[in-house]
Amino acid sequence: MQSLNIIGAGRVGRTLGRLAVVSGACRVVDCLARSHESAREAVSFIGQGRAVDALKDLAAADLLLLSVPDDAIAGVAQALLASGAVRPGSVVFHASGAAEAEVLAPLRAAGAHVASLHPAFSFANPARAVEQFAGTLCALEGDAAACVALQDFAAAIGARPFALAPGGKAAYHAALSVASNYLVTLTELARQLALQGGVGEQLLPALLGPLMQGSLANALSMGPQAALTGPIVRGDVATVARHLAALPADMQAVYRALGERTVALAGARLPAEAGQSLRAVLAGG
Template sequence: MLKLNLIGPGRLGQSMARLAQLSGQYQIAGVLARTPAAHKALDFIGAGQAVTTLSALPAADLWLLAVPDSAIAAVASELAQAGVVAAGDVVFHASGALDAQQLAPLRAQGAQLASVHPAFSFADPARAVATFAGTLCAIEGDAVACARLQAWVSDLGGVPFALQAGGKTAYHAALSMAANYLVTLAEVSLQTANQAGIAPEMAQRLVLGLMQQTLNNIVAIGPAAALTGPIVRGDSATVAQHLAVLPSQYRVLYQVLGQHTQCLAGERLNPQQQQALAQYLNNQ
């Protein structure tokens, strides 16, 4: 049975450690617990030896640094100085934005380095543990570490997939645009619906219902086939009317997204339609 050390028993860390414990495939060896909240997390995990310094962590096969992104490099350096990681151990962090190179100080000790990012919200550890099954988890780093962590993710109920070398930042940008900008677009659309005099409750049903239907279509037939509306129809007159009623900050957003929508429409637009649309969408 492989042993796991946890550094950073926050919501993600304690959830992953609890899942490892429940899998029956891993033994929680040590948990760095310096605060009352960390000791409470240890109770949730249900296993592991609480320690207060990195140098006191016991031997382990897997080392999870579930600390804030800004602290990963510093903790990795401190862990290397502590001299407790052995050659062949797998050390990994769970940042969505940063890659395994953040752990570089540990390479001199023979550690295998990687990152594992579950595309999942760990807002509540108990709920996270209950609903984690099937979660996609991006893995990148050293080949040996990635192979071992693919098995680890699978044992926890997740679905591992590999990122190519150097792909972590683009991966995180993709998730950020998909999640964060969808929220922003929803808010802009709701504000514009309110501008039309639609009551907030009805605007919610109208805009969010259409967004959900569109997402379902994207899943079923792909983005290009799911595209509808005036741009893919080459209706530049309607686009011009939209731009005329939008406030300046929304107009720029409409135009930037419209340019990419025009590209997605591609050959469905003839040259005259392309030119007419560009007249409005490129004029910022």
């Protein structure tokens, strides 16, 4: 059985550590956190391991998880290298969604293989996360040997690992941000416009919810182009012009940008002449 050390035993570290123990994927050896009390709480939750106070106190382990804030990963990696706690052949990985494995590159000097493993999952409550984690997609990138080891680790704790293209981490994370954060922002824009049109606040969930949920379900099941409906795919230039006229100035740029992308998405479903007219209106012509 492989051994695992956890550096930064917060919500993600605790959850992955507990899953490793419950599944039998790894034996948790040491946990290091910002305070000894936090490390002890992590060990208690995980059900295995030893709380340590410094990197130099870490015992040797096959896998080392750096579950620390993104802007701290590079510094911790440098300190870990200086501590001598990394042995040749070990796998050091972080769980950041945005940072690439290369932030751990200095540890290769100690003979380590480096990678990142990002679970597309919310870890707000570790106890609930452990119960709901099964089937979670985990993005892997980094050194080949590290990715092989982490693919086995992820599968053992019930995840569905998949590989990212080299250098693809930023685009991957942007995709998650667009799908999650920007969907929320679009919801707020739709709310503001509906309120401007006289819709009562209490009706907004019933008005927008089914429409947004249905559109998302169709886009995911049918593909975005086939799921597309509305004035742009119909070539309804006059309606798009009325929309723009009704929009507050600060929303027009968003509508125009999304409209241009929607014209492109409509593709062959939209007659060429209508596409040209729509592009002209959206460009302010």
